[in-house]
Amino acid sequence: MVQIAKEFEFEAAHQLESHDGQCANIHGHSYRLRVTLKGSPREQEDAKEGFVIDFKELKQRVKAAFLDEWDHAFLAKGTEAILPQMKSQGLKIVELGFRATAENMCQHIAWLLYKQGLPVDSVRLYETRTSYAQVAMEDLLRQGGPSCYNRPKPVCLDExxxxxxxxxxxxxxxxxxxxxxxxxxxxxxxxxxxxxxxxxxxxxxxxxxxxxxxxxxxxxxxxxxxxxxxxxxxxxxxxxxxxxxxxxxxxxxxxxxxxxxxxxxxxxxxxxxxxxxxxxxxxxxxxxxxxxxxxxxxxxxxxxxxxxxxxxxxxxxxxxxxxxxxxxxxxxxxxxxxxxxxxxxxxxxxxxxxxxxxxxxxxxxxxxxxxxxxxxxxxxxxxxxxxxxxxxxxxxx
Ligand SMILES: Nc1nc2[nH]cc(C(=O)O)c2c(=O)[nH]1
Ligand code: SF4
Ligand SMILES: [Mg+2]
Missing domain, CATH: 3.20.20.70 (Aldolase class I)
Incomplete structure (x- = not known):
């Protein structure tokens, strides 16, 4: 098994409503993302021989999965009071349905890529140069998906x-x-x-x-x-x-x-x-x-x-x-x-x-x-x- 990783950058804004500090304001980050995959290099003698995945393909897949959509967007939970006004101005908004923290975003990213069939090992998302959140796919699978999706717990079998x-x-x-x-x-x-x-x-x-x-x-x-x-x-x-x-x-x-x-x-x-x-x-x-x-x-x-x-x-x-x-x-x-x-x-x-x-x-x-x-x-x-x-x-x- 070999791990390969690719790093990406994107700019985005968010607002952590009810945060007890500066993050309650609308502000932006230059996010840095590292996607690590794990797999066996291909043995077959063809264009992809020796690859876990062609880096070029990985780049395209990540861009198409979410990166192009998120870049220069307002990453919203969906409850922000400013949203209607932003929408009326046609601004670029992505409604995630959860608070856009690095912890939640890296889980969501790992899940999206995994569901697309990529052999995800882990995803690390830097919110600033010195702060990041990271999730291992193994842990994400064990917990049944991103914690931010608010899956119903416990399951109500009697309802x-x-x-x-x-x-x-x-x-x-x-x-x-x-x-x-x-x-x-x-x-x-x-x-x-x-x-x-x-x-x-x-x-x-x-x-x-x-x-x-x-x-x-x-x-x-x-x-x-x-x-x-x-x-x-x-x-x-x-x-x-x-x-x-x-x-x-x-x-x-x-x-x-x-x-x-x-x-x-x-x-x-x-x-x-x-x-x-x-x-x-x-x-x-x-x-x-x-x-x-x-x-x-x-x-x-x-x-x-x-x-x-x-x-x-x-x-x-x-x-x-x-x-x-x-x-x-x-x-x-x-x-x-x-x-x-x-x-x-x-x-x-x-x-x-x-x-x-x-x-x-x-x-x-x-x-x-x-x-x-x-x-x-x-x-x-x-x-x-x-x-x-x-x-x-x-x-x-
Ligand atoms: N075999 C079968 N296929 C279906 N596709 C949609 C159906 C429906 O009633 O919604 C339907 C259905 O009732 N039977
Ligand atoms: S179930 Fe019947 S009434 Fe309801 S949307 Fe479908 S076709 Fe229309
Ligand atoms: Mg029918």
């Missing part, structure tokens, strides 16, 4: 959550994880009421939610998933993101502890803290035919949070009408590909018989043709609602 249904294993039939063997946890409740919603039972009051404890939910998931080796859970609804607090935090923590990958489906208007622990988020803004179109502004806070925490996400818009297609294009202009992964799918297909399946295929083909012909939509991927083609638009599949 209850409103559940519509838990089912699977099935094949994720939509979006970025299409084809993935998955269990589904459908939370009860939604802040929208789409005209064509195919899971109204998850919010319209006709069917009472099951109030299950975190322990019961996890037990059911284990029962369904263990024998078939299903390690992926899709958290859907309703809108699962309307649920916040200790129970939801605990659920996510416990599922991660059991080694599950968590994919979330949400229309994008809510932005709970637990999202930074999940593995992927599908943002599915609702088009005009739903009766309550989602604006770009409404999904922006969620997009920013996911970017901030490097959580993979994509957009998925369901299309019923011409107007929906135009809506999708407008939104695509604001969040263009390939920077933002994009999927579209025909609305509510069903395939109870071969006639309906043929209709669904033809609606899908129409969308493919439109995408193929539209010079603007280079990065929009049309997908079918795969599970409905296989098993119909039924519950439990």
């Amino acid at each position: 209850k959550l409103p559940v519509s249904e838990i089912f699977g294993p099935t094949i994720q039939g939509e979006g970025m994880a299409i084809g993935q063997k998955s269990l589904f946890l459908r939370m009860y409740g939604c802040d929208d009421h789409c005209s064509w919603c195919d899971s109204t039972y998850a919010w319209d009051g006709q069917e009472a939610p099951k109030h299950w404890s975190v322990e019961q939910i996890v037990q059911k998931i284990q029962d369904l998933g263990q024998s078939c080796g299903c390690r992926y859970i899709t958290l859907t609804g309703g809108n699962p993101c309307i649920h916040e607090g200790a129970a939801m935090n605990s659920l996510i923590t416990v599922l991660k502890k059991y080694g599950y990958h968590i994919g979330v489906e949400t229309q994008g208007t809510r932005n709970p803290g637990w999202l930074r622990e999940v593995d992927a988020v599908t943002i599915s803004p609702k088009p005009p035919s739903s009766g309550n179109p989602t604006s770009a502004a409404a999904v922006l806070p969620l997009v920013r949070r996911l970017q901030q925490h490097r959580i993979p996400f994509s957009f998925k818009v369901v299309l019923f009408t011409e107007e929906d297609f135009d809506y999708m294009k407008q939104l695509y202009r604001q969040f263009p590909g390939p920077e933002y992964p994009w999927y579209v799918q025909p609305g509510n297909s069903n395939a109870k018989d071969t006639f309906e399946l043929a209709q669904a295929v033809s609606r899908y083909e129409e969308i493919c043709q439109r995408i193929l012909q539209d010079p603007e939509l280079s990065w929009v991927k049309p997908l079918p609602q795969l599970h409905t083609w296989l098993w119909g638009n039924e519950r439990g599949v």
